[in-house]
Amino acid sequence: SAVISQKPSRDICQRGTSLTIQCQVDSQVTMMFWYRQQPGQSLTLIATANQGSEATYESGFVIDKFPISRPNLTFSTLTVSNMSPEDSSIYLCSGEGPDEQYFGPGTRLTVT
Amino acid sequence: DAKTTQPTSMDCAEGRAANLPCNHSTISGNEYVYWYRQIHSQGPQYIIHGLKNNETNEMASLIITEDRKSSTLILPHATLRDTAVYYCIVRVASSRGKLIFGQGTELSVKP
Numbered sequence A: 001s002a003v004i005s006q007k008p009s010r011d012i013c014q015r016g017t018s019l020t021i022q023c024q025v026d027s028q029v030t031m032m033f034w035y036r037q038q039p040g041q042s043l044t045l046i047a048t049a050n051q052g053s054e055a056t057y058e059s060g061f062v063i064d065k066f067p068i069s070r071p072n073l074t075f076s077t078l079t080v081s082n083m084s085p086e087d088s089s090i091y092l093c094s095g096e097g098p099d100e101q102y103f104g105p106g107t108r109l110t111v112t
Numbered sequence B: 001d002a003k004t005t006q007p008t009s010m011d012c013a014e015g016r017a018a019n020l021p022c023n024h025s026t027i028s029g030n031e032y033v034y035w036y037r038q039i040h041s042q043g044p045q046y047i048i049h050g051l052k053n054n055e056t057n058e059m060a061s062l063i064i065t066e067d068r069k070s071s072t073l074i075l076p077h078a079t080l081r082d083t084a085v086y087y088c089i090v091r092v093a094s095s096r097g098k099l100i101f102g103q104g105t106e107l108s109v110k111p
Helices: none
Strands: A004-007 A010-013 A019-025 A031-037 A043-049 A068-072 A075-080 A089-096 A101-103 A107-111 B009-013 B018-023 B031-038 B045-050 B061-064 B070-075 B084-092 B105-110
Touching: A004 A089, A019 A031, A019 A089, A031 A075, A043 A068, A043 A075, A075 A089, A101 B045, B009 B018, B018 B031, B018 B084, B018 B105, B031 B061, B045 B061, B045 B070, B070 B084
Parallel strands: A010 A107, B009 B105
Antiparallel strands: A004 A019, A019 A075, A031 A043, A031 A089, A068 A075, A089 A101, A089 A107, B018 B070, B031 B045, B031 B084, B061 B070, B084 B105
């Protein structure tokens, strides 16, 4: 199995600023993903992080707002840009293993 | 990927079996049924998946009906630590990574 860690675990940010979230996997995974979980809601897939190329975004999510990098097979970052209170959510990273998808503990973001 | 329907919430007595149903009436022949759960303030955790045969592992059993239009996740001896939101997800094996989460079932295990 794979263990996924995220930094920071939580943060409080002012509107208009940006925050970069880091995701580290302890073993190679084929694919990495970023999800958002708004308060009291289920998870929504933001994008697939592709190694060495631009991420693939789901409908409703754009690169200018959520730039993503994946420089190697075990690391990815998600930036939440020009934040507003509506961006207050938990952001989760995941990696696809042979039979299952592993999830990180999430980054709890509060925008004031 | 096919849509799933689950009850919003369920209760279960500690030590009893928890049976969580899921309807996926539009499932295609090449789509698998996956179950994940999310304990409060944690990331989702994989439980089990299957195509058409019943499956069992150390955590749970998955019973899929013969027509594959519904399934049931069984936790044989529920404990308080099984209190979580349980998600039933249908996914084509080739669309790796595309986990589309519904609202899930909030299971409360009570002493």
